[in-house]
Amino acid sequence: MDIIQFLLDLLFSEAVFVPLIFPGLLTLTVVIVVIIWFERKLAAKVQLRYGPLYVFKPLGGIVQLVADLVKFLFAELIVPKGADKRAFLLSPVILFTFSVAPVVAIPLSSGYAAVKSDLTLLIVPALLTLAPIFVLILGWSSDNKFSFIGGLREGYMMMAYETTMFVAVLAMAVTYSSLSLIDIAGKQSNGLWGIVLNPLAAFAFFVAMLMTTARFPFDVTEAESEIVIGPYTEYSGIYFGLCLGASYAKLYVLSLFFAVVFLGGWNPLIWPLNLNPILPGVAVLVKAFLVMLFCVFLRSVYPRFRIDQALQLGWHKLLALSVASVVLALVLIGLGFEVG
Amino acid sequence: MSEERFLELLIGPQHPGSGHMKITAEMDGDIIVGFEPNIGYVHRAVEKIAETKTYMQIIPLVERPALPDTANHNLGYTLALEKLLGIEAPPRAQYLRTLLAEINRIHSHLYGIGIHGIFIGSSTMFMWAFADREPWMELAQQLTGARLTYSYMIPGGVRRNLPEGFKDNALKATRYMERRLKDYDKLFVHNPVTVARLRDVGILKKNLAARIGVVGPTLRASGISYDVRKIEPYCAYPHLDFDVVVREEGDSHARLLVRVEEILQSIRIIRQVLDEVPDGPVFLESYIKLLSPKIREEAEKTQIMRFPATFAALKPPKGEATSRVEAARGEVFYYIVSDGSPQPYRFRMVTPSFRNVVAFKYALLGRRLADIPAVYGSLDYFPPEADR
Numbered sequence: 001m002d003i004i005q006f007l008l009d010l011l012f013s014e015a016v017f018v019p020l021i022f023p024g025l026l027t028l029t030v031v032i033v034v035i036i037w038f039e040r041k042l043a044a045k046v047q048l049r050y051g052p053l054y055v056f057k058p059l060g061g062i063v064q065l066v067a068d069l070v071k072f073l074f075a076e077l078i079v080p081k082g083a084d085k086r087a088f089l090l091s092p093v094i095l096f097t098f099s100v101a102p103v104v105a106i107p108l109s110s111g112y113a114a115v116k117s118d119l120t121l122l123i124v125p126a127l128l129t130l131a132p133i134f135v136l137i138l139g140w141s142s143d144n145k146f147s148f149i150g151g152l153r154e155g156y157m158m159m160a161y162e163t164t165m166f167v168a169v170l171a172m173a174v175t176y177s178s179l180s181l182i183d184i185a186g187k188q189s190n191g192l193w194g195i196v197l198n199p200l201a202a203f204a205f206f207v208a209m210l211m212t213t214a215r216f217p218f219d220v221t222e223a224e225s226e227i228v229i230g231p232y233t234e235y236s237g238i239y240f241g242l243c244l245g246a247s248y249a250k251l252y253v254l255s256l257f258f259a260v261v262f263l264g265g266w267n268p269l270i271w272p273l274n275l276n277p278i279l280p281g282v283a284v285l286v287k288a289f290l291v292m293l294f295c296v297f298l299r300s301v302y303p304r305f306r307i308d309q310a311l312q313l314g315w316h317k318l319l320a321l322s323v324a325s326v327v328l329a330l331v332l333i334g335l336g337f338e339v340g
Numbered sequence: 341m342s343e344e345r346f347l348e349l350l351i352g353p354q355h356p357g358s359g360h361m362k363i364t365a366e367m368d369g370d371i372i373v374g375f376e377p378n379i380g381y382v383h384r385a386v387e388k389i390a391e392t393k394t395y396m397q398i399i400p401l402v403e404r405p406a407l408p409d410t411a412n413h414n415l416g417y418t419l420a421l422e423k424l425l426g427i428e429a430p431p432r433a434q435y436l437r438t439l440l441a442e443i444n445r446i447h448s449h450l451y452g453i454g455i456h457g458i459f460i461g462s463s464t465m466f467m468w469a470f471a472d473r474e475p476w477m478e479l480a481q482q483l484t485g486a487r488l489t490y491s492y493m494i495p496g497g498v499r500r501n502l503p504e505g506f507k508d509n510a511l512k513a514t515r516y517m518e519r520r521l522k523d524y525d526k527l528f529v530h531n532p533v534t535v536a537r538l539r540d541v542g543i544l545k546k547n548l549a550a551r552i553g554v555v556g557p558t559l560r561a562s563g564i565s566y567d568v569r570k571i572e573p574y575c576a577y578p579h580l581d582f583d584v585v586v587r588e589e590g591d592s593h594a595r596l597l598v599r600v601e602e603i604l605q606s607i608r609i610i611r612q613v614l615d616e617v618p619d620g621p622v623f624l625e626s627y628i629k630l631l632s633p634k635i636r637e638e639a640e641k642t643q644i645m646r647f648p649a650t651f652a653a654l655k656p657p658k659g660e661a662t663s664r665v666e667a668a669r670g671e672v673f674y675y676i677v678s679d680g681s682p683q684p685y686r687f688r689m690v691t692p693s694f695r696n697v698v699a700f701k702y703a704l705l706g707r708r709l710a711d712i713p714a715v716y717g718s719l720d721y722f723p724p725e726a727d728r
């Protein structure tokens with residue numbers, strides 16, 4: 001019996017449970033399956049179509065992506081002749097890993113977090129900045145002009161959105177006078193969420209989030225009619241699946257982050273949520289899911305910007321906006337406004 | 341190698357944004373410094389095949405190159421053939437021809453708008469436009485029996501009379517389309533992202549457009565009021581009241597707007613045709629006499645003419661004839677030389693896409709890579725039509 005108890009303890013220990021089960025890999029997989037299904041169903045609704053329907057009809061084709069994944073798994077992986085083989089094969093894996101990795105720094109409740117640090121507000125965006133480098137590498141290693149251009153576009157976009165995102169995060173750090181996500185979520189328990197306190201930072205962060213995850217209207221890295229599918233052009237099979245999954249994983253992580261920083265985290269801590277230290281995480285997940293839903297919905301509303309227009313928006317308007325959000329935060333502090 | 345400054349980008353023919361065409365773009369960073377559209381990938385030798393077919397067999401043949409716009413090509417060929425034969429269709433047939441030509445213009449423009457939408461990333465516009473072609477194709481099916489390749493206009497008239505209840509359905513479709521155009525406007529045509537992508541992109545100035553000889557909406561968006569329906573009216577157009585849509589800007593957005601407004605003008609024409617269509621025969625009396633009594637009786641009873649096989653060996657007199665028609669993408673020109681045999685001696689068609697393809701070279705220089713699909717869509721270039 002001791003062994004079973006030991007295994008259970010191990011499973012529910014923060015260091016295992018968070019990265020592997022909730023909100024880590026397992027939850028991520030389910031969320032990706034559901035969000036892609038929602039994305040396609042929403043778009044279909046707007047576009048007067050049915051969307052996915054035939055894979056498991058009683059639930060409206062919700063397992064369509066599972067079928068697609070199985071197909072991806074059995075598809076041949078083609079490595080182009082001129083490709084840098086090692087980089088070509090390794091970078092999608094590392095890209096996906098680094099896209100999911102920041103999830104460990106996101107706390108589920110005040111007592112349950114894998115990374116016990118006072119700097120989690122910085123750890124999440126810091127880990128995320130590693131991922132785009134591998135998009136650059138895989139675009140370069142494919143030996144294809146479209147992949148190369150796509151990789152470069154990702155590089156340009158990275159510079160445009162990261163600055164904005166970091167400055168917006170800085171504004172929130174000033175607003176809450178804390179760099180710990182647990183503290184920040186705790187300080188929103190009075191119902192005054194981050195999005196109300198500093199709407200400028202929330203908006204700047206949200207748009208930067210759309211840019212980094214290549215959602216419309218900032219779909220420039222994967223612009224189909226221009227550069228086929230950007231950096232992933234030469235990939236096939238499950239590696240292609242990994243590349244696409246990485247962008248959704250990033251969206252997932254950023255939405256969780258957005259939910260904790262701007263949407264009150266696990267607050268309000270109502271009845272069934274306060275029974276167990278893991279359960280408040282469900283509230284975070286639900287909020288994050290709604291954010292994701294909004295992000296993917298934009299696909300049916302907007303065409304895509306040109307790269308120079310997206311960059312201009314990033315550098316000229318968003319950066320100014322995020323700087324303004326820092327000023328706003330300083331004003332709040334200067335007026336003696338105590339949060340939490 | 342170190343001296344190479346430009347990146348040569350080969351776009352197509354296997355590329356989601358190229359169509360049946362190979363584009364060679366010289367890129368200086370993100371800027372296009374050289375642009376060479378390479379056409380001919382879907383050349384089917386329509387002109388040469390036509391020399392081996394009888395005159396009636398050419399009717400379905402000329403529709404094939406321009407599938408979204410079959411009625412106008414059909415009409416152009418029929419008008420040229422009628423000139424050669426020295427006949428003219430009765431007034432009711434002229435109105436019905438105009439009706440089908442305008443229905444076709446609407447769904448061809450919708451096709452162009454949809455493709456333009458997906459090219460700059462709006463999948464919703466693509467789906468909407470393609471879904472809204474449906475009522476028009478249904479109408480055409482009621483009128484002609486076919487959804488796309490109508491072969492409706494034959495020398496001497498049209499194959500079928502107006503069916504029962506057609507007017508109500510057509511008016512319903514026009515009202516639906518007007519409603520939908522308002523939705524398009526909100527979601528796509530004046531969406532801020534669309535405007536940012538298309539305005540001041542791919543400008544063709546007035547004198548340049550005239551010099552390189554582009555036609556159709558592309559020309560009219562550059563500020564030149566040129567429309568064969570007004571300049572050399574044919575069929576029922578001289579009796580109808582409609583405007584030639586002209587815009588001064590000459591950019592991609594202007595070309596999109598011209599197409600949208602032309603849909604409204606076509607709706608206007610369709611309404612007038614439905615009100616004013618005269619009574620009478622839809623096929624030339626002197627030709628009806630040539631039909632066998634059985635077919636004649638059947639045609640009178642059902643108002644549907646079976647494709648007159650009697651004319652399989654139609655032999656126009658020696659001579660040549662030309663015709664011009666304003667198709668959806670611009671002016672289409674037909675030239676037939678007859679040597680008195682059942683096949684034409686020489687057959688020539690000049691299609692609007694073929695005349696517009698040159699605009700790529702001028703509109704895209706100095707623009708960015710991402711502007712290629714934006715301009716491509718705005719020209720509504722249809723490769724099979726250009727290649728014939």
